[in-house]
Amino acid sequence: MHTSQKPIGFWSAVAMGIGAMVGAGIFALLGEASAISGSAVYLSFVAGGIIALFSGYSLGKLGARYPSSGGLIEYLSQAYGSGLFTGGMGIVLYLTAIVSLSLIAKAFGNYAITFIPAADSPLWHHLFSIGIILLFVLINLGGAKDVAIWERITVAVKFLVLVVLSVAGIWVLKPQLLSPSHYPPVNAIFFSLAITFFAYEGFRVITNVAEDMPDPGKTLPRAMLAAILLVMLLYVAIAFAVFGNLPVARVIAAKDFALAEAALPIFGSIGFYVIAVTALIATASAINANLYAVTNVTYQLAKDGELPSLFGRPIAHSREGLIVSGVLIVIALLLFDLSEIAAVGSVSILFVHLITHLGHLKLIAETGASRVMVLMAALFSLLAITLSFFYMAHHLSHTITIFCGFLAVAVVTELVLRKFSDKKICSRVTD
Structure with a gap:
């Protein structure tokens, strides 16, 4: 296990979790969620937060018992072994993270071009989106300490601005606008989980800094639940x-x-631009935290032989997987329209969480977790997946195809990697 000489404490871990969650989800997708659940969208955020809390409990207990930079990959390996199944799930998680980062970078570009009146060309959008990815690849090459310092600064800024907006907005709100008479049908509120859970999915990055915590058994579960509660x-x-x-x-x-x-x-026009700047900070912060987590995930996959070894090779204070991931994110930015990817990302993460919670039930004696709590985490994840599929089947049917494509790519990639690995082993034996 890797040992960091620059440890991450409780508040740094909480900051990373908040930084990963309060990004594109709330800034770029609130309008999309409101199109489904209207002014009752807060109920969808509560439901998504409850699911995240149960998942956070399960993952926190796993992380306390198996502290690893690989996070969920390590937990899947402990439950199912380092075989085809675990490798496939790891690649699904990785692909989801790449797509999520692409969406966040696009959201950053959308906000950035509003400050340049003449920026009508898509070239400007690509310039800002790609530029922010390259910037944080360089920052993450500095190691965990640089990531933690940046997160504490950016999280403090955006959290303060959003709290001020919330308090001021609630102080002058018009109760009639929040009347239940304006709510859509109950099923629509829960269908919007297909969008709103994406606003929480970043909490898992806290599991990836377990190796950099002096006392992960105590710090990780507390940081996980604290970050989710504050964000909810x-x-x-x-x-x-x-x-x-x-x-x-x-x-x-x-x-x-x-x-x-x-x-x-x-607040008038000044308030508009303050929130827009905060959105830039928030999306940048989410990119920073998620890049760090993705690098640790790819390192664990490479260590287990489920990704090429170059993902685990050291470079500066990080791994070469950081560089590869940056390139893949840029490619996704240039090739794909990610307007519906939030739904695919939510379902993909919920699916990996479900598999992880079911695996946790096999390890319950080792983790000391409550069987009821872990079972509830699995059931809530399954319920959210089911509701999301119902919604996507009626409104975004092509996203189901994309999700199935994710699974197919993961399985094929893992099979090819294992076949190649087996050939190398046979070659060495023959020699």
Whole structure:
């Protein structure tokens, strides 16, 4: 196990979790979620937070028992062994992370070009989106300490701005806008989990810094639950502030700029630009935290022989997997329209979580976790997946194909890697 000489403590871990969660999810997708659940979107955030809390409990207990930079990959290996199944799940997790980072980078580009009146060309959007990825690849090459320092600074800024917006918005809200008479059918509220859970999925990055914690058995579970609780409270407060000041139609029309739009009636044009700048900070912070986690995941996969060895080779204070991931993110930015990928990302993460929680039940004697709590984590994940599939089948049917494609690519990639690995072993034996 890797031992860091620059350890990450409780608040640094909490900051990384918040930094990974409060990014594109709340800034870029609030309008999309409101198109499904309207002014009742806060209920969807509560439901998503509850699912995340149960998952956080299960993953926190696993991380306390098996501290590893690989996070979920290590837990899957402990439960199912380092075989085809675990390798396939690891690649699904990796692909989901790459796509999520691409979406976050695109959200950064969307906000950045609003400050340049003449930036009508897609070239400007690509320039900002690719530039922010390259910047944080360089920062992550500095190691865990540099990542933690940046997270403490950016999380403090965006958390403070969003808290001020929430408090001010709630103070002047119009109760009639939040009346239950405006709510859509109950099933629509829960169908929006296909979007809103994406706003929480970043909490898993805390598991990837377990090796850099002086006392992961104590620090990891506490940091995990604290980060999720703080973010859930923030999301609910933001939802009240936004929908208590703007009609649903105006929020939907604003799309990616719903939070900035909500600041207009409260603070005027200055508020709009303050929130827009905060969005840039938030998306940048999410990229930073998720890049660090992805690098640790690819290192663990390479160590287990489930990715090429170059992913685990040292470079500066990081691994070459960081460079490869950066390249793949840039390629995704240039090739794909990621407007519906949030749903695919949510379902993919929930699927890996479900498999992990089921595996945890096999390890319950070693982790000392509550069997009921872990079982609830699995059941809630399954319920969220089912609701998401129902929604996607009726409104985003092609995203189901994309998700199945993720699984197929993961299985084929793992089979090819294992066949290649077996040939190398046979070659060495023959020689």
